[in-house]
Structures are given as structure tokens and as C-alpha cells.
Amino acid sequence: VIARSDRPQPRYLCHPPIVDACTYRIVVAGELGRRFDRAFEGMTVTAENGQTTITGVVADRAQLRGVLDRIDDLGLTLVEVTSVAAEATVHGTG
Amino acid sequence: VSVKLRPPPQRTLLLETKIAPPKPRGGILRRARLLQALDTGADAALTLVAAPAGYGKTMLLSTWAAEQTTPVIWVTLDANDHDPVRLWTHVAAAASRAHRGLGSSTIEQLSVPGAGLDAGIDTLLTAMAAYGEPLALVLDDLDSIGGGDSMESIEFAVTRLPANARLIAAARADPRIGLGRLRGRRLLAEIRARALAFTIPEARELLVKWEGLPLTDDSIDRLVERTEGWPVALYLSALWLRDAPSPNEAVGRFGASSRQVADFLTEEVLASLDADLRDFLRQTACLRRFTPQLCDAALERDDSRAVLAELERSNLLLVSLDTGGQWYRYHALFEELLLLEPPAEPEPAVVHRRAAVWLREHGFAEEAIAKAADGGDLALAAEILAESGLELARAGRTGFIASWLDRLPAELLVEHPLLTSGGAVIAAMVGRPPVEVERLLLLAERSRHERPDDWPAICDLYAAETRSISIDNDDVRASLREARTAVEVARTSVQPELVPALATLARALFFVGDLPAAWEVAHEAVTHPDAKTRPYGYVFALGVLAAVEASEEHPEHAAVLARECVDVARRRGIAESWLTAYAHLGLADALSQLGQLAAAEREAHRAEVLRGGPQLSVTHALALLRLADVQIARSRLAQARASLTAAEQEIAEFVDPGGLASFAAELAARLEATSSQARDVVEAPSPGELAVLGYLQSDLTQRQIAAQLYLSLNTVRTHVRAIYRKLNVGSREAAVARADTLGLLHAPSHQGDRSE
Numbered sequence: 029v030i031a032r033s034d035r036p037q038p039r040y041l042c043h044p045p046i047v048d049a050c051t052y053r054i055v056v057a058g059e060l061g062r063r064f065d066r067a068f069e070g071m072t073v074t075a076e077n078g079q080t081t082i083t084g085v086v087a088d089r090a091q092l093r094g095v096l097d098r099i100d101d102l103g104l105t106l107v108e109v110t111s112v113a114a115e116a117t118v119h120g121t122g
Numbered sequence: 123v124s125v126k127l128r129p130p131p132q133r134t135l136l137l138e139t140k141i142a143p144p145k146p147r148g149g150i151l152r153r154a155r156l157l158q159a160l161d162t163g164a165d166a167a168l169t170l171v172a173a174p175a176g177y178g179k180t181m182l183l184s185t186w187a188a189e190q191t192t193p194v195i196w197v198t199l200d201a202n203d204h205d206p207v208r209l210w211t212h213v214a215a216a217a218s219r220a221h222r223g224l225g226s227s228t229i230e231q232l233s234v235p236g237a238g239l240d241a242g243i244d245t246l247l248t249a250m251a252a253y254g255e256p257l258a259l260v261l262d263d264l265d266s267i268g269g270g271d272s273m274e275s276i277e278f279a280v281t282r283l284p285a286n287a288r289l290i291a292a293a294r295a296d297p298r299i300g301l302g303r304l305r306g307r308r309l310l311a312e313i314r315a316r317a318l319a320f321t322i323p324e325a326r327e328l329l330v331k332w333e334g335l336p337l338t339d340d341s342i343d344r345l346v347e348r349t350e351g352w353p354v355a356l357y358l359s360a361l362w363l364r365d366a367p368s369p370n371e372a373v374g375r376f377g378a379s380s381r382q383v384a385d386f387l388t389e390e391v392l393a394s395l396d397a398d399l400r401d402f403l404r405q406t407a408c409l410r411r412f413t414p415q416l417c418d419a420a421l422e423r424d425d426s427r428a429v430l431a432e433l434e435r436s437n438l439l440l441v442s443l444d445t446g447g448q449w450y451r452y453h454a455l456f457e458e459l460l461l462l463e464p465p466a467e468p469e470p471a472v473v474h475r476r477a478a479v480w481l482r483e484h485g486f487a488e489e490a491i492a493k494a495a496d497g498g499d500l501a502l503a504a505e506i507l508a509e510s511g512l513e514l515a516r517a518g519r520t521g522f523i524a525s526w527l528d529r530l531p532a533e534l535l536v537e538h539p540l541l542t543s544g545g546a547v548i549a550a551m552v553g554r555p556p557v558e559v560e561r562l563l564l565l566a567e568r569s570r571h572e573r574p575d576d577w578p579a580i581c582d583l584y585a586a587e588t589r590s591i592s593i594d595n596d597d598v599r600a601s602l603r604e605a606r607t608a609v610e611v612a613r614t615s616v617q618p619e620l621v622p623a624l625a626t627l628a629r630a631l632f633f634v635g636d637l638p639a640a641w642e643v644a645h646e647a648v649t650h651p652d653a654k655t656r657p658y659g660y661v662f663a664l665g666v667l668a669a670v671e672a673s674e675e676h677p678e679h680a681a682v683l684a685r686e687c688v689d690v691a692r693r694r695g696i697a698e699s700w701l702t703a704y705a706h707l708g709l710a711d712a713l714s715q716l717g718q719l720a721a722a723e724r725e726a727h728r729a730e731v732l733r734g735g736p737q738l739s740v741t742h743a744l745a746l747l748r749l750a751d752v753q754i755a756r757s758r759l760a761q762a763r764a765s766l767t768a769a770e771q772e773i774a775e776f777v778d779p780g781g782l783a784s785f786a787a788e789l790a791a792r793l794e795a796t797s798s799q800a801r802d803v804v805e806a807p808s809p810g811e812l813a814v815l816g817y818l819q820s821d822l823t824q825r826q827i828a829a830q831l832y833l834s835l836n837t838v839r840t841h842v843r844a845i846y847r848k849l850n851v852g853s854r855e856a857a858v859a860r861a862d863t864l865g866l867l868h869a870p871s872h873q874g875d876r877s878e
Contacts, residue, residue: 056382057382058380058381058382058383058385059380059381059382059385060381060382060385061381061382061385061389063462063463064385064462066462066463067462077380078380080382100174100175100294100295101175101454101455101458102175102384102455102458102459103174103175103176103352103354103384103455103458104382
């Protein structure tokens, strides 16, 4: 019997982000007014509890980079970036 | 059809907005501790002011610049400066503005299409070093150029900065210019967000002392806490509280709100303005940089000057960009926030298009093209590019032209044959890939086919020139035919294009082998009154003239012309262009005739490297043949064989290689004869002689060789004499070359030039 390596397999919630579209949740500090809906077109902007969550499908890393740059341009403070709904984008078949 | 040319542009006006520090506004707090930090950073090569939007980076640096008594070279970068030629042209212009003439040589060098960038930067740094007194180069918005060639060129400059100069860069993100290395060598000073944030005393100074707001210490604390000292938020607070009936209560409301700081404050400030002013801000934000006249034109109103004066008076985050008070922009962050709520009327696209028309009429071609595209009117963009292309090309903006030729759809390009044929000739001259040249030429062909009436004569000239030097270069007779057409058109209708056309013809005649005619034509080009203003054509023709003189066995003459050509090319920053290959070829030929074989081989190598585009193969094949020629003369037979084989492979692909084929055959025969001669060795050298032979490759004297081998000088002399006799040579170099050919040397042959 060949002993199996104990090293855990790398686990990516959403992999590989280079090519696959993926839903991201981006949290910025402070509640943003309605006019910011336009700043992140195609994404959902929800403000509550002193934070704003920007959620949406991002096609690839370049687009994610673009969203993050936009956050910089608008002087917003980035709190968190997570990829979500991995099943839906990676394993989702129907 | 006449060629429409615009009047010379008032480019200086807009240029001023890039190379002058923004005027420090009234109502801006002088931040002594930060100004002091900038002064103490004077020993560092680079001072980096890095913080997110709204931290007052530009304001700090412009205040600092205004207080300096030594020259400050200021450049505000934008996304278009990712083209390093544009970037450094601006830096050089700013240098000349800061100190008379400091950047003028660099501007001249960079204005030549396809010029060598590093040489231009070196020239500027040398001029800065020669100035001798302290000076500062400020690059504002460094992050806007991305991470490509421009950033690399800045890194190149930082490592070569003279001791009397310092670079101060403001950026939202740390630039990739080797910060770690600079930090390690203590050459980096940093001013970051934490330092740029307002302290409580600074906030009090701004709001209470300057603005005269009746704020309590508690309110000040709350504001600084809520804004985290973010400067733009505190300036917005000042605007907002100015009109608030009870400022302390308002601060309380702000403190209790969980809205994002800038969002909250912008909304409050905009709400306090009257509707017309608010609309004006929203309508003009998309212009980015504007004058009162541009606003009038874009918004179809006539009072923009008064409105802007009002905005400036009320300190509404308006930045004045030039000393003449013509150009303005909004604070970057404020502008972004304004753009979130575009006005319904007039639509931004309409504003963009009207701005494009105004910018075009006032000679700002590059900006006009960008605005036309922003407004969705690519046809207008193409039209402006067509009418300003020639002038842009002469200003060295070939990168800009190429990027728009790439971006504009073929259907639009077909309407502008001047653009496509002119673009093709530029692409060929600066050695762009042949697919690019061909695409443009095909588009030009389509134009001639579809609308023969809109085909100016100059397009015939451009197309013929492109075919002669690029597409048809490997068919020497076709190339000659095209070159004759180009000269004919130039003589009859486009006189200013005569110099490059003549150079093209001289080159074609040279490859056909008609040396007397090539000499006549090249001579006419270099002595033409326009020659000095057409660096490409002049260098091209002078190089061909040198090559012709060498072929006609006037080596001294050829060498003088070739050296002059290389010198001019270097001064105009095109020493690395394939056009200077002809000068190196002529010089290689001449030096070889004069017996300076090592130098000749070096020149042939240089010509071989400068092949430019992969299409320029007759020039490259000739360089390989010249190399083989010199290598045979130096008895470097293995290398000569490699050069000759490479040339023969290229020649086999040519449609009509002209005289190259017979030159190659002649070299092959000479190589064969030399090789068989080299095989007739009477006697093999002894082991002792071989040991000495090994050292003959080095630069050691015979006495030093004796010391190395623990032999007497006399023994070494005897060995050397025996080696010369056995190899049938008369000199040390010949012995080494011969031994190399015979495989008697184990170490690789020494590459030094003892023959000079």
C-alpha cells in the first residue's frame, strides 16, 4: 500500500479566477447613497450597518481589478473582498 | 483634392496645464510639518508621496513648489503618458520651462518618429547634471500611467539621477520602480496617508481660524474622528458648514450618520448650491480639463467665465491649472462624485462631441480625437486624425497615431487615404511589423478603388515609398520602379516630400547595382535645402551615399560620410533605426578596404543588428554578406561560413535579389579558396609551441607569457618564430586567426581588437 500524502489538497472556492466568471462580494466602509448604483453598473449595491456591500458577477481578474480601481477613484475604503456562490459558478450545471 | 492642413495649434496653452504646478488656491492650509518633511527628504533620490484620493498630495506639492527658489520641473501625468515618448517630451518641456533650454535637446531628439528613448532621457539627465545647482523633478499622478514602458523609463531615470537632482512623485499606489532597492540604499523618503491626514490642531486651524466657523473643540474632535483626518472631507466640511445655520448641530448629525463620508458631504454641499451652479458642475465634470470658452461651447452658454470665477471664489474644489487662469479641473475625487449623477440635459455624449469640435478648432488635435471618441463619434475622431496626422507625426507622436489606426474601424479609415497611406509609410520607416504596414496599405488601396476622386497625389507617393522600402524590398526591380514613382510624384506635386523620396530611390538604385545613378540621387537628397529638417530622409540618403562611395572604392570619402551620418543619427536620436544600417555597411566596406579589419567587422555586425522590421531583408542579407566578407579577410572561416549560409538562406527567399546573389557566389568561392589554402600546413606545432600559441590570444606581452610558462624570454621568442613559420603567417593576429581556423586553439578565440 502506498502511503497517501497527508498534505491537504488546495481548496479554492472559485478556481481558477483567471478565466472563470465568479460572483464577488466587496465590502466598503460607510453607507453609500443611491447614486453609487451607477458607479458599479451590473452589480448590486446594498448599504446597511455602516457598510456597503457590492455584489455581482465578475468575468475575470481584469474586471475585478477594474472594480477595485473604481473603488479607489471614488475614495472608498475597501474592507473585504470575497468570492461567493462557488457552487453556482464552478459546479453549476443547471 | 487639396490636402487640408490646420493652422499651427496653440498647443502651448494646454501643454502649460501639464507642465506647470497647479496654482495653490486661496483657502488651502499651509501645512508646515509636511513642507518640512519634503525639505528634509532632499538627500533622497526619490521622495514618494503615496496616499489614496483626497489626501491633498497635489496641493502639498504645489504649495512646496511655489515656495522653492531653485528650479522645479513639474509634470502632471495622465493615462496618455503610458507612451514614454510623450511622457519624456513633457518632462523635457517642463525642464525647459523651469530653466531655460534645459530640455531642448531632448525635445528635439524625441520629436523624431521612432527615436531612441533612453538616449533622450540620458541627454536630459546630462543637462540636469551640467546645470549643477539643486533642482527637483515632480511627477504628479504617477499611478495614472500604469506599469508599462513609461514606468520602466522612470525607473531607468531614477537609477541615473545626478546628485544635484531629486525626484518627487505623488501616487495613489506604490509605483513599481524598485522601491525596495531604493529603501535599502536609503535613497527613498516617504510621505504616506498617515502623515497626510489632518491632525486635530490642523483641522482647528482650517475650520476655526481660516473659515471662521464657530466650532467647539468637541465638534472638531468629532469631525476629525468621523473623517479620519481625510483632507478632502475636511475641506468639504468647511464648505458645507459655511452655510449651516448651526454648525455644531450639523457636525453632530454628521457624526451620528453612518453614510460614507464623501458621499454625505458632497450631497450636503451640492444641496446648498443654487440649481444653476449645481447643474454647471454636473455638466462640466465630464470635460475633465476645461477653459471658460470650452464650457461655453460645450454647454451652449455664454457666462462660463463668471460661473467659474464664482466657483473659484467659493473654494469649490476647483483647481486652476495654468498661470494664465485659462484651464481648470475639479478636484479628482469631487469630479468622480459629480460624474455619478450625470445631467439629463445636455447628455454627456453631446457635451463630449461639442467639446471635440471646440478642441479641434483650437488646435488641440489629440484631445479632440479622444473627446470625439468619448462622445461616440468615431467618424469625427478619424476626420481629426486625418487632418492632424502629418503634424502629429512630425512631433514624434507616432505611437498615438498607431494606437488610433488600430482602434478606428476599417470602414472609417477607408474614407481617409491620407491617414492610411501616411500611416503605412511611418510604420515602414520606424520598422513596425510588416502585417501592420500591409494592412494600412491595403486599406489605402481600397480607398483609391472606392473613391478615386478623393485620392490626393501625396497618397501615391506614400504608397510607392512604402512598397519600395518595405513590401517590395526583396524584389529590387519592383522596388526601383516604386521609388521612381515616389520621386516623380514628389517632383511634380509634393515638393516637401522630395528628400525622403530621393533617399528611397538612391537605396533602390544601390541594390540594383547602378552606382553612378545612386550617387547622383543620394547626393541631390543630402544637398537639398530641406535635408536638415527631414532627419529620416537625410540620414537615410547620407548612409546610402556612404555605401555607394565605398562600393566605388573611395574608402576615405565613404568613411567620412558614414561617420557624419551616424553622428547626425545619434544627435537626432535615430541611431538605432534601421536607416542607419547603410552608414554602418558603408563604413564596414571602407574600413575593410583600408585594412582595419577588426573595426570593419564591428561595423558589419552593427548593420546586421539594425535590421529593423523583419521585412527589410535585402539590407539584412547585405549586412550578413559584408560580415562574411570581413570574416574571410580575417581568416575567421567558421564564422564566415555561418554568416554566408544565413545570407544565402535569406537570398533564396527573395523575388529578385539583384546583385546580392553574385556577391554571395563570389564570397562562397573566396571562402572555398581560403579554406583549402589554410589546410596546407607543413608541420604541426610542438606541444611547447602550442602552449605559447594559446597565450598569443591574450593581451599578454611575450615577456609576460614567458613568466606565465616559467620559460625564458628567449625560449618564447623561439617558439613564436617557429609558430609563424609553421602556420605561414607574419603577425601575432594572423597566427591566432589561422590557428583558430585549424582548430589548434582550445580556448575560444579572443575577441579583442589588437589590429587598431
